Amino acid sequence: MQLTQEWDKIFPQSDKVTHQKVTFKNRYGITLAADYYLPKNSDGKKLAAIAISGPYGAVKEQASGLYAQTLAERGYATVAFDPSYTGESGGEPRNLSSPEINTEDFSAAVDFLGLQDNIDREKIGALGICGFGGMVLNAAAADKRIKAVVTASMYDMSRVMAKGYFDSMTSEERTAALTQMSEQRWEDAVNGEPTLAPQGLPSELTGEESDFVANYFDFYKTPRGFHPRSINSNGQWTATTAMSFMNMPLLTYIDEIAPRPILLIAGDKAHSLYFTEDAFKAAAEPKEKLILEGLVHVDLYDQLDKIPFDRIDSFFADNLK
Structure with a gap:
């Protein structure tokens, strides 16, 4: 794999941590590309560690990398990875x-x-942003090695794809969507490759968009958060991507994360808040919810003065020990 070696993140490089590109395989044999951050002067110490990814359609050079670098500054070993089929990670089709x-x-x-020799296996946590908040909760339910979980601006991607925003999709609309994707598979089979869906964000704003679309645009389509490898910035999902999500609810076993702790963080102005509220209701104790006044969904992507890193740090410090 040819990985970029220059610093191409949307955030400045910290002089308090060391950084290196790494790769590792998942159990499907797909090679994942990641950024591995360590606090400086940590040689010889067994560290607590955190696996980080998200948002959905983003890359490690955006929000997940910012979280990883910031938490490494606070003493954790962190890895921010590109999910399979995206960014610098492997997997075909793209x-x-x-x-x-x-x-x-x-x-x-x-x-x-x-x-890693410097990691304490009993002190590994995980953090998911946006759509990878739902993924990390699903992972923690099954993978008992994950000792503590944090989500930020969590999305349940299976729910939003299966039911629409705010569960507004009718059964007829669901059937129509699945029928369209089923028929799309014939076209893809004939062509030997998947068709791409239209890009999710407009190329420019007209002023008629919903607030949350405008907020996404402000992050992904402007210098604030644009990255050429990000699907949300510069690409398109395959047209049949939603098909499996619509039939496989991610949070079915969220209560089985217990007795390991969960911290769910969201802004009170976020259009996605209902995912966090409902996940909190479904989860078993111990669980915590932190709803931040005045924040929208994307504020928790990159706003260092708004992301509650002190609280995230104390949560992991308390529970990875």
Whole structure:
């Protein structure tokens, strides 16, 4: 794999941590590309570690890398990875997502962390942003090596794809969507490759978009958060991507994360808040919810003065010991 070696993140490089590109395989044999961050002067110490990914359609050079670098500054070993089929990670066809494989990607990151001599295997946590908040909760339910879980601006991608925003999709609309994707498979089979869906974000704003679309645009389509390898910035998902999500609910076993703790973080102005509220209701104790006043969904992607890193740090410090 040819990985970029220059610093191409949307955030400045910290002089308090060391950084290196790494690769590791998931159990499907897909090679994942990741950024591995360590606090400086940590030689000889057994560190607590955190696997990080998200948002959905983003890459490690965006929000997940910012979280990873910032938490490494606070003393953790962190790995921010590109999910399978996206960014610098392997997998064909490109620009595909999967509830199972992307859940597995978190466990593969745990594998990687646990193989490092300076990591305490009993002190590994995980953090998911946006759509990878749902993935990380699903991963933690099955993978008992994950000792503590944090989500930020969590999306349940299976729910939003199966039911629409705010569960507004009718049964007729669901049937129509699945019928369209089923027929699309014939075209893809004939062509020998998948068709790409239209890009999710407009190329420019007209002023008629919903607030949350405008917020996404402000992050992914402007210098604030644009990255050429990000699907949300510069690409398109395959047209049949939603098919598996619509039939495989991610949070079915969220209560089985217990007795390991969960911290769910969201803004009170986020259009996605209902995912966090409902996940909190479904989860078993111990669980915590932190709803931040005045914040929209994307504020928790990159706003260092708004992301509650002190609280995230204390949560992992308390529970990875």
